[in-house]
Amino acid sequence: MIKDHHEGYIGWAEYERNQKQLALNNYGRAGGAKSGRGGRALLSGIMTCGRCGRRLSVAYTGNPQSRPVYRCDKPNLMMGLPRCMTFGGPRVDAAISRELLQAVAPMAIEAAFKAERMHREQQEDQKRIMDLELQQARYEAGLAERRYAACDPDNRLIAAQLEKNWEAALRRVRDLETRQPAERPSDVKVDPGAFTNLADNLSTAWNAPGVTMRARQQLLRTLITEIVVDVDDDARDVVLTIHWRGGQHSELRVHKPRTGEHGCATTEDALAVMRSMAGRWSDEHIAASLNRMGLPTGQGKTWTAHRVASVRRVRGIHAYRSAEKDGEWLTMTDAAKALGVTNHVIRRLIKAGVLPAVQVVPGAPHRADDLASEPVKTAVARKGRPCRVVDAGTLPMFTDT
Numbered sequence: 001m002i003k004d005h006h007e008g009y010i011g012w013a014e015y016e017r018n019q020k021q022l023a024l025n026n027y028g029r030a031g032g033a034k035s036g037r038g039g040r041a042l043l044s045g046i047m048t049c050g051r052c053g054r055r056l057s058v059a060y061t062g063n064p065q066s067r068p069v070y071r072c073d074k075p076n077l078m079m080g081l082p083r084c085m086t087f088g089g090p091r092v093d094a095a096i097s098r099e100l101l102q103a104v105a106p107m108a109i110e111a112a113f114k115a116e117r118m119h120r121e122q123q124e125d126q127k128r129i130m131d132l133e134l135q136q137a138r139y140e141a142g143l144a145e146r147r148y149a150a151c152d153p154d155n156r157l158i159a160a161q162l163e164k165n166w167e168a169a170l171r172r173v174r175d176l177e178t179r180q181p182a183e184r185p186s187d188v189k190v191d192p193g194a195f196t197n198l199a200d201n202l203s204t205a206w207n208a209p210g211v212t213m214r215a216r217q218q219l220l221r222t223l224i225t226e227i228v229v230d231v232d233d234d235a236r237d238v239v240l241t242i243h244w245r246g247g248q249h250s251e252l253r254v255h256k257p258r259t260g261e262h263g264c265a266t267t268e269d270a271l272a273v274m275r276s277m278a279g280r281w282s283d284e285h286i287a288a289s290l291n292r293m294g295l296p297t298g299q300g301k302t303w304t305a306h307r308v309a310s311v312r313r314v315r316g317i318h319a320y321r322s323a324e325k326d327g328e329w330l331t332m333t334d335a336a337k338a339l340g341v342t343n344h345v346i347r348r349l350i351k352a353g354v355l356p357a358v359q360v361v362p363g364a365p366h367r368a369d370d371l372a373s374e375p376v377k378t379a380v381a382r383k384g385r386p387c388r389v390v391d392a393g394t395l396p397m398f399t400d401t
Contacts, residue, residue, distance in 0.1 A: 038217070039068075039213060042217060043093060043096060043220075047070060047227045047229050048226055048227070048228050048229065049230075050229055051230065052072060052074070054072060055074075057070075068089035072086075087256050091238075092254050096227070096242075096252070100219075100224070101203050130180060133176060134176045134177065137172045137176050144166035148165075224243065224245065226243050228240075236257075237255055237256060240252040240254065266297065267295065270297075273289060275317055277289065278317050282305070284305045339376070349376065354376055355376050
């Protein structure tokens with residue numbers, strides 16, 4: 001074979017690159033990697049099993065079959081051995097997407113700063129060129145004026161030509177002065193805070209409806225070489241070791257849900273509040289406390305008494321029973337009725353430390369007791385001045401006369 005004997009459609013170097021890429025795309029062989037060709041799985045053909053070293057395959061479940069599941073089933077298909085691992089794809093795809101956007105965001109911000117610097121440098125170069133050109137034109141106009149002034153008036157032909165040259169030089173100066181910008185570019189520095197939402201813009205573009213999965217896969221493969229996967233069965237975590245292009249590596253852990261566990265489960269913080277309050281407070285109080293704390297339901301909604309009762313039944317949390325409520329503690333409303341004051345007065349007494357009260361968790365209603373103490377009686381009986389603690393070390397502003 002004689003290379004380049006005839007003109008080809010492509011060059012020899014491009015042909016070799018194509019052959020190499022075709023060999024890499026044959027992911028069925030060892031060391032192969034599947035190219036981004038679409039589908040519903042973001043990490044299709046790029047993940048390697050950390051136990052046997054084979055590529056993970058993708059299966060689709062659900063009705064319709066749209067939920068990707070990653071699994072290493074080559075030992076099972078080839079040798080009848082158990083599968084190395086199997087885990088769902090949505091959580092892993094979302095975690096890798098977040099990691100990718102976090103890695104790209106600093107680069108995008110730096111690129112924006114660099115583009116701004118290049119734009120300013122280009123403007124300064126253009127301004128400098130125009131200033132030099134105007135300076136040269138003014139010099140030529142002055143030189144033409146001096147030549148015309150030094151010419152003998154009797155030499156009419158020479159004087160007429162020098163006058164034309166002078167007029168042309170003045171006309172060029174006027175044109176260059178007209179082309180000068182009316183205002184100089186501002187010297188305002190680029191504020192880094194203006195680019196803080198760039199990562200959000202990248203996330204919006206990544207999740208835009210018009211972006212296909214093939215485009216996301218191709219972008220992913222430009223930044224990530226491969227992902228080595230293992231499953232920590234004790235912690236029920238999917239351990240992802242990301243090999244970035246350039247030699248960097250990072251580890252990411254994604255919780256592997258149990259059978260029947262979904263992503264809309266109630267958070268542990270909300271469950272802890274329910275367990276702490278359920279024995280003493282009604283579902284209405286628990287729902288109000290959870291809403292004040294900013295803890296939404298698993299679906300991102302606000303709490304109601306019905307939703308609290310539903311979660312309690314599922315989780316086996318015992319309910320509030322009014323018959324079990326003894327007289328050792330009172331709610332704020334009960335304490336206000338017992339003392340004959342308003343809830344605002346009770347709240348001020350608790351804040352001042354006059355009335356002992358406790359909260360099960362921060363944000364829950366107060367539980368008051370010991371209403372018969374002398375400080376409480378004195379504070380309630382005080383009508384002419386605010387209910388506050390008298391500090392013996394505080395000097396009065398006006399002395400008694």
